[in-house]
Amino acid sequence: MAKGIRDKVAILGMGCSKFGERWDAGPDDLMVEAYIEAMSDAGIEPSQLDAAWFSTHVDEMGTGKGGTPMSIALRLPNIAVTRVENFCASGSEAFRGAVYAVASGAADIAIALGVEKLKDTGYGGLPVANPGTLTPQVMPNGSAPGNFAQLASAYRAKHGVSKDDLKRAIAHVSVKSHANGAKNSKAHLQKPITVDQVLNAPMIAEPLGLFDCCGVSDGAACAIVTTPEIARAMGKKNLTMVKALQLSVSNGYESQYNGWDGSHFHTARIAAGKAYREAGIERPREQISMIEVHDCFSITELVTMEDLFISPEGQGWRDVMDGFYDADGGVPCQIDGGLKCFGHPIGASGLRMLYEMYLQLQGRAGPRQLKDPVFGMTHNLGGAPASNVCSVAIIGQEGA
Amino acid sequence: MVGIAAWGAYAPRLRLSRRAVVEANAWVAPNLRSKGKGERSMANWDEDALTMAVEAARDALGTADDRSQIDALYFASTTAPFADRLNAGIVSAALTLEKSISASDVTGSQRCGLTALGQALAAVQGGVARAALVTAGEHRRTRAASALELDCGDGAAAFVVTADAGAAELLGRGSVTDDFVDHFRGNDGGFDYAWEERWIRDEGIVKLVPPAVKRALEAAGVAASDVAHFCFPSTFAGMAATLAKGLGIRPEAVRDNLAAVMGEAGCAHGPILLAHALEQAQAGEIIVVAQFGQGAEALVFRATGQGTRPARGVSGSLADRQEETNYMKFLTFNGLVEWDKGMRAEKDNKTALTTLYRNEDMILGLVGGRCRETGVVQFPRTRISVAPNNPAVDTQEPYRFAERRASVLSYSADYLTFSMAPPNHYGMIVFEGGGRIMMDITDVSPGDVDTGLPVKMVFRIKDVDEKRGFVRYFWKAAPDRSAQAAQTAVAAE
Numbered sequence: 001m002a003k004g005i006r007d008k009v010a011i012l013g014m015g016c017s018k019f020g021e022r023w024d025a026g027p028d029d030l031m032v033e034a035y036i037e038a039m040s041d042a043g044i045e046p047s048q049l050d051a052a053w054f055s056t057h058v059d060e061m062g063t064g065k066g067g068t069p070m071s072i073a074l075r076l077p078n079i080a081v082t083r084v085e086n087f088c089a090s091g092s093e094a095f096r097g098a099v100y101a102v103a104s105g106a107a108d109i110a111i112a113l114g115v116e117k118l119k120d121t122g123y124g125g126l127p128v129a130n131p132g133t134l135t136p137q138v139m140p141n142g143s144a145p146g147n148f149a150q151l152a153s154a155y156r157a158k159h160g161v162s163k164d165d166l167k168r169a170i171a172h173v174s175v176k177s178h179a180n181g182a183k184n185s186k187a188h189l190q191k192p193i194t195v196d197q198v199l200n201a202p203m204i205a206e207p208l209g210l211f212d213c214c215g216v217s218d219g220a221a222c223a224i225v226t227t228p229e230i231a232r233a234m235g236k237k238n239l240t241m242v243k244a245l246q247l248s249v250s251n252g253y254e255s256q257y258n259g260w261d262g263s264h265f266h267t268a269r270i271a272a273g274k275a276y277r278e279a280g281i282e283r284p285r286e287q288i289s290m291i292e293v294h295d296c297f298s299i300t301e302l303v304t305m306e307d308l309f310i311s312p313e314g315q316g317w318r319d320v321m322d323g324f325y326d327a328d329g330g331v332p333c334q335i336d337g338g339l340k341c342f343g344h345p346i347g348a349s350g351l352r353m354l355y356e357m358y359l360q361l362q363g364r365a366g367p368r369q370l371k372d373p374v375f376g377m378t379h380n381l382g383g384a385p386a387s388n389v390c391s392v393a394i395i396g397q398e399g400a
Numbered sequence: 401m402v403g404i405a406a407w408g409a410y411a412p413r414l415r416l417s418r419r420a421v422v423e424a425n426a427w428v429a430p431n432l433r434s435k436g437k438g439e440r441s442m443a444n445w446d447e448d449a450l451t452m453a454v455e456a457a458r459d460a461l462g463t464a465d466d467r468s469q470i471d472a473l474y475f476a477s478t479t480a481p482f483a484d485r486l487n488a489g490i491v492s493a494a495l496t497l498e499k500s501i502s503a504s505d506v507t508g509s510q511r512c513g514l515t516a517l518g519q520a521l522a523a524v525q526g527g528v529a530r531a532a533l534v535t536a537g538e539h540r541r542t543r544a545a546s547a548l549e550l551d552c553g554d555g556a557a558a559f560v561v562t563a564d565a566g567a568a569e570l571l572g573r574g575s576v577t578d579d580f581v582d583h584f585r586g587n588d589g590g591f592d593y594a595w596e597e598r599w600i601r602d603e604g605i606v607k608l609v610p611p612a613v614k615r616a617l618e619a620a621g622v623a624a625s626d627v628a629h630f631c632f633p634s635t636f637a638g639m640a641a642t643l644a645k646g647l648g649i650r651p652e653a654v655r656d657n658l659a660a661v662m663g664e665a666g667c668a669h670g671p672i673l674l675a676h677a678l679e680q681a682q683a684g685e686i687i688v689v690a691q692f693g694q695g696a697e698a699l700v701f702r703a704t705g706q707g708t709r710p711a712r713g714v715s716g717s718l719a720d721r722q723e724e725t726n727y728m729k730f731l732t733f734n735g736l737v738e739w740d741k742g743m744r745a746e747k748d749n750k751t752a753l754t755t756l757y758r759n760e761d762m763i764l765g766l767v768g769g770r771c772r773e774t775g776v777v778q779f780p781r782t783r784i785s786v787a788p789n790n791p792a793v794d795t796q797e798p799y800r801f802a803e804r805r806a807s808v809l810s811y812s813a814d815y816l817t818f819s820m821a822p823p824n825h826y827g828m829i830v831f832e833g834g835g836r837i838m839m840d841i842t843d844v845s846p847g848d849v850d851t852g853l854p855v856k857m858v859f860r861i862k863d864v865d866e867k868r869g870f871v872r873y874f875w876k877a878a879p880d881r882s883a884q885a886a887q888t889a890v891a892a893e
Contacts, residue, residue: 121743
């Protein structure tokens, strides 16, 4: 078995733009915003960058394809820029590329930047995707909420949870994230909400109402990584280290074979298991200090608690109701508001999750700061429950 | 000898209340108030003449995967989706018939359903075909506030014709061809333009239909008074009775034309009335079916009491109904309202014809794969098997899903995505015997679907490319209401 990525790469600096309906900003502006913060945090010059990874998902709008949009927007010194796309997990992929480059020794300092400009569509929700020539001839004319909502019916059937109980549990998920987002000045949505508001909101895709769906936002996030040795030589202390980077990709088992029950993420369980092994974590419920999960929809977050082996299978909804994932709970989840409230500019989201974990580990999370976090985990999903890519990353304190 | 071995029928589940229609139109067409009785069958937005014809054909063929006995196909309709693309070719692909069959579209007149049946009977009689499948479907487009809108219904019927007598033996046929234009519809795909009813009745039907029936009876060697079932579709009240009287057919032989419960399904209506008669005829009874249209077509059969009875038939189709009182929905489904579909509907539905042809059996036939080594069933068929423990290469044999029973594993009712009938229901459908497909669920209302719901496969319109005039077809799941009823009964015990 491979030795893994644990403790080979340190985060030198990070940046994140204000997320939201950025009518004022194009993708270039968003990139610059995140980049300047990250470069300032890292304390380096552009000439010190060896290679770049650039993530965007929707190339029908925003930046378009290729590596040039990032290079031109940031005036990079003609270094390698690789554009990566892996659905909503694209940001984690940019980070993985940069980390692997540093770990290999091919680069001393690498940059990962993700951006998405979604609010140029003219309508709410995600842009209608271009799925190629075969898929539209057979696949339902669906939407992201319609695909993820299906977890609910299968989860109810498998675990014997009533419609009402599950609806209330997922409402709690959103209420918690809004409470957290209210303490985040970069978040798209900063207003607390009540359970009644969630329950009475317009239906989007049964059983998901408006408040069960995350924000559709513009934004960018950026990470600069290097080796621990270089970071220390630059005078950095209390390094935030990469502990695990895993990605599991569906191979048709869920959508075409007869095994999957539709109530969970097959890939998330595989990626989480590998990430814990890579990071040397044996008891995640006790050892993980905080998590940022891919709460594109409230139901996704709920089942993910089980897929990450933090809640026992079938009990996630009870942990949610008990407040285990609240800011003052056992494993605070979405402490920055999550996709739900920080927002979900697709190509940036994986990096945004890491940004919050990094700030928390550095003790720089302001009003949201948790006490002495050791390990922060991010779970960044792309696709739909039946066919997806799932990234799980763990970063943590030096020496942990 | 030649005859009908099996038959099938289909009427869409929705039944539009005529009262709802006449009340909505009373301000402009108060004269139609008297027609506000009963209901007419109403195609769902994703049904057309072709999809209904496929469903009727499936009813006639039964659920066996092997349909290799069929060597000729006739698809009859005046409302087929394509003017230049063999519509019967789509029907054939949907039914997974052999590539070696002959296939033709029969069209151009309201009598073309019976013309197609006559051609099939002649082909088998002449030894050109061994088993011919005839299927007729009609989905007439009518103007709002017209009488035709109330008179018409949507539906289909199908027959398997073989050299055995089967369910009914052909005794004789008669035709009249005369360019009597009671109505016409040009090539622009618009609406019917009809002449005065009294002229159509007195100079057209009364003079042109009887000679065809007489010729058929003479060929059959059957006296008119011996006819037990006289099927003649007409939107004119009492028209069949008038003809019967003139022909010497007993009044009690005149069959109900189903105007009250489904309306007249154009060229499919003669076939539908024949199918209905076959369901009710006693062995030995004489059935006459005729239909008018630039002359007339008439066929005489003797019921045998044998043959394969369909699972649904006309009776089953009529029993499986849901009242629709929303006239606006009818207008919208039929493209008679310019409505705001939202920006999500702007996506380009251009179909890559190369992709369609390369995946023809998958898309039109719902054919997946079965691994020769492990028996694992999957959709779609792929070079490398999906079986996690045995990803065998090139072991997949074609496997048909269309007739398999299935149920819902997960679903959602989606209000965000564009749908002609929101919310769009779709979900993961799992099949008895293995395999699963994420697919649209049709013919449902909010609250109808949950995990475990038994479903059956139905052939439907997937999307319409309005820019290029192309219709995409695929399969969808619809509630299997008989399986559902059985499940409920078991649960009650």
